[in-house]
Amino acid sequence: MNEFQRESIASALDALERNNPTAAPVRELERKLVGKWRLVYTDRMILGWRRTQLYLTSNAKPGLVHLGEVTQTIHAPEATATTATSFHDVHIAASGCAENQVEFRIFGGIQGLYAVAAVYGTDAQDGMRVWVQSRSSSLQPAKFASMMNEQRQRTLKELFDPTGHLDVTYVDDSYRITRDDKGFVYLWERVPAI
Numbered sequence: 001m002n003e004f005q006r007e008s009i010a011s012a013l014d015a016l017e018r019n020n021p022t023a024a025p026v027r028e029l030e031r032k033l034v035g036k037w038r039l040v041y042t043d044r045m046i047l048g049w050r051r052t053q054l055y056l057t058s059n060a061k062p063g064l065v066h067l068g069e070v071t072q073t074i075h076a077p078e079a080t081a082t083t084a085t086s087f088h089d090v091h092i093a094a095s096g097c098a099e100n101q102v103e104f105r106i107f108g109g110i111q112g113l114y115a116v117a118a119v120y121g122t123d124a125q126d127g128m129r130v131w132v133q134s135r136s137s138s139l140q141p142a143k144f145a146s147m148m149n150e151q152r153q154r155t156l157k158e159l160f161d162p163t164g165h166l167d168v169t170y171v172d173d174s175y176r177i178t179r180d181d182k183g184f185v186y187l188w189e190r191v192p193a194i
Helices: 003-018 025-033 048-053 142-147 150-160
Strands: 035-042 065-074 092-106 110-123 129-140 164-171 175-180 185-190
Touching: 003 164, 003 175, 003 185, 025 092, 025 110, 025 164, 110 142, 110 150, 129 142, 129 150
Parallel strands: none
Antiparallel strands: 035 065, 035 185, 065 092, 092 110, 110 129, 129 164, 164 175, 175 185
16 A cells, blocks of 8 residues: 555545544443454554564565454443453443454465454543453464464564553444554444344
8 A cells, every 4th residue: 555545544534533423432332332343444564573573474575474354342341340440540431351353374274363352441531532451362273373482472462462542533333443542543344243
């Protein structure tokens, strides 16, 4: 994707955010956010030594690993979920669990999955902010995990660790835009329930 295309997408996302039909998305958590979402676009790129560390392919350079679909499942809030102390003493209105899954294919046809389980808490003072804390991660199949040394596994965790906060800046019945505390934007599409 060239710079003009990235700027066009950024402009379109900004326009959507200015016309957000849901004023306080996290206050409508169960109605608007709970469910499964597919990542459509992000301005976050895996470059340099991280790309090399993970053997990632690109259009310009072949590699061992090709990233596939990224999905996120947000579960309904739980009465017994994490307390506010896990989120820097922020007053939490609701909390629950979520999972991110990154599919990949290894040269030779092996399919794999990197999964991250997390807890979230909606900020009681901010109708757009969600605090996230990673709880665990797994890499499947096990034989792929055994191929990756400790440094590569650490790099994978760094790249896909959702810990921090994000703002839900747009949500309707089909799409959601989030911006994380690292400055990246994500456009998600709702996956219809089967």
